[in-house]
Amino acid sequence: MSKLDEYVNRLKAKIGFEWSNPSLLTQALTHSSCVHESRGQGLHHNQRLEFLGDAVLELLISEYLYQRFPDRTEGELTKMRAASVCEPSLAKVARGLDLGRCLRMGRGEERSGGRERPSILADAFEALLGAIYLDHGLEAARRFVLEQLNPIITDVVAGRLDRDYKTELQERLQQNSPDPVSYVIMKETGPDHDKVFTAGVIYRGQIIGQGSGHSKKEAEQQAAKDAFNRLDALKHTGPKPSGVAE
Incomplete structure (x- = not known):
């Protein structure tokens, strides 16, 4: 078993899902640089899943904040959501899941520090969420998002995060x-x-x-x-x- 497979197996254990379609997880963890360097070879990068995951994330966090903070104004909720799902916040969560080590990535991207780049980590988190949504549905996606982002939201409410x-x-x-x-x-x-x-x-x-x-x-x-x-x-x-x- 390769090191990459070991890290992916640890990720599976952390999130606790049995995948009906494992190829979705593989796609979520495949950076575009890997596809470009391998000239495809049947691989699909994670950008489409990232697009979907971004929309799912915005919906679930909006719903959660709306229900949890009934006295907050639209402007306050918008600001809280933006801080909760911004790139630094998602990168922090991705690091907690060790997503950087789980990514299939081109050699050039890896040499330039891609596994620690906040934009790549944040995108990978959104792609993973998109894969979870497709494989397990909205309720599973909601559980995953709230479990991962609750500490971030707590910091947002307390004013402990970087400014948006x-x-x-x-x-x-x-x-x-x-x-x-x-x-x-x-x-x-x-x-x-x-x-x-x-x-x-x-x-x-x-x-x-x-x-x-x-x-x-x-x-x-x-x-x-x-x-x-x-x-x-x-x-x-x-x-x-x-x-x-x-």
């Missing part, structure tokens, strides 16, 4: 105007296994902040942080300019 700058920026801007806040990926650099994304925050047709990261989500958070910090600086130095951020 995207939500904070939107709240700050929309205090004065209902105009939407949007994000655009301005640049991608580096090889496929080690890409760096640069994102911009757009508000009223202007770029008000920029940031970079190894995933689009991370880049958007950094761009939001940049814009938020600029707003804080302007608060102490004078009125907001209407031009593009420097």
Whole structure:
């Protein structure tokens, strides 16, 4: 038995599911770099399962927060959900499951530290959830999500997690105007296994902040942080300019 198989068996024991379709678990734990390096060979990467798992996760956490906190406003619930399912939170849960060691991954991605990269870990968690949903249904997915994320939600409620700058920026801007806040990926650099994304925050047709990261989500958070910090600086130095951020 290979080391990878040992880690996957430990994961199976941790989550406690008997798989009707084991290929779903294999797919959930297959990073795109593995498929690209092997030129397919019958493998399927986890991006479609990640897409599904993301939607299931948002539904289940929204339902849980709605029921657990009946006195919280829509804005408060949205902020709590965003902090609970953001990339750093999901990466933390994935590390607890040791998902990094369970992934089938290309050599280049592995050499660049892919098994510890937050974006890859968070995506793997969502893919695993998507696989659980397809194989076992919504109730099993709900049990898994709440078991894994309850400590995170507790930290969110207590204010012990990293700040979610995207939500904070939107709240700050929309205090004065209902105009939407949007994000655009301005640049991608580096090889496929080690890409760096640069994102911009757009508000009223202007770029008000920029940031970079190894995933689009991370880049958007950094761009939001940049814009938020600029707003804080302007608060102490004078009125907001209407031009593009420097």
